[in-house]
Amino acid sequence: MTAPPSPRFSYKSDRLKPLRAFCQVVRLGSVSRAAEALFVSQPAISLQLQALEREYGAHLFERSGRRLSPTREGQLLFEMAQPLVEGVDGLAASFKDKVSGLDAGELNVAANSSTILYLLPRIVDAFRRAHPDVRLTLHNAISADGTDLLREDAVDLAVGSMLDVPADLSYEPVYRFEPMLITPHDHPLASKSRVTLEDISPYGLILPPRRQITYRLVDLTFQQARVPYTVALEVGGWEVIKQYVAMGMGLSIVSSICLGDADRGRLAARSLSAYFPSRSYGVVVRKGKYLSPQARAFIALIRPDLFHPRDHDQPGHSER
Structure with a gap:
């Protein structure tokens, strides 16, 4: 035997109104006061209370002198309904507070050591001054590891250089820097106005590890030109490479x-x-990933005018 259909009431098109009216009556102890507080008529409040009592099958109020007081069932409903009504009524203000608070929080950025050392200091400084409440973490990772962190949502974005962009990632180049051969001042190539790959060929190169983009670019260029080259030393970090070149242990690109x-x-x-x-x-981000306000603010600072090529020995230019 199927259960009879439950009665339908027109007020159900907006369940919040009768619950709001009910809570006001409990708080104020009067239909007339609740009507004044809600800017509706007394009959409208009475109809909503009657509809609630029919739906829940319980008397919700009893009169105590001139005041309406909730019954046990009414008190139970009030305890359940009040947080819902207050939550919905305060939703707009709460939402605005939460949105304004999104400037705080955390931001995780992946970058390799060279990017952290040479490119990011001014950007990080500007971000910290504009958003002092955000906890910023720079994750030192080479490009391959940085993309893994993006896919795992361990970081919000990555800053660095990419040759091959995977289909699930988006890469927006912002800066461009010139490739340079560095030698000690007393090296035979130091005084040449124009250096060729053939000139470099007899000398050992000091390069970053094979996984890094610089090594791949050097290898690809020499291979395509069919010019032999030798790697005297693989070592991570451009500061270390520059120091070793200055000591005469090899050349570098x-x-x-x-x-x-x-x-x-x-x-x-x-x-x-x-x-x-x-x-x-x-900037590298995962396609389809929602970027927090703090992530968007950081990306907005990654622009050419914040990095000044004149700080460098050679004219590495930056362009959009």
Whole structure:
């Protein structure tokens, strides 16, 4: 035997109204006062209370002198309904507070050590001054590891350089820097106005590890030109590479981003833009990922005018 259909009431099109009226009557002890507080008529409040009593099958009020007081069932409903009514009524204000509070929170950015050392300091400084309440964490990771962190949602975005962009990621290059050959000042190539790959071939190169983009670019360029080359040493970190080159342990091919005023006294640099493409740096995000306000604010600071090429020994230019 099927159960009879439950009665339908027109007020159900807006369940909040009768519950709001009920809670006001409980609080104020009067239909007339509740009607005044809600800017509706007394009959409208009475009809909503009657509909609630029919739906729940219980008397919700009893008269105590001139005041309406909730019955046990009414008190139970009040305890259940009041948080709902207050939550909905305060939703707009609460939402605005939450939105304004989104500037706080956390931001996780992946970048390799060179990007953290040379490119990000001004950006991080500007972000920290504009958003002092955000906890910013820079995750030191090479490009391959950075993309893994993006896919795992361990970071909000990555900043760095990419050659091959996977289909699930989006890469927007912002800066470009010139490829440079660095040598000690007393090296035979230091005084040449134009250096060729054949000139470099007899000398050992100091390069970053094979997984990194610089090594891949050097290998690809020499292979395509069919010019032999040798790697004297693999070592991570451009500061270490520059130090080893200055000590005469080999030559290196670096991006102009890492060459500053302090390097002029110990290194000679020659452009290799005729053989190597300029190196782009930019923002990497996972496609379809929601970017928090703090992430969008950080990305907005990654712009060419915040990085000044004149700080560097050689003219690495930045362009949009």
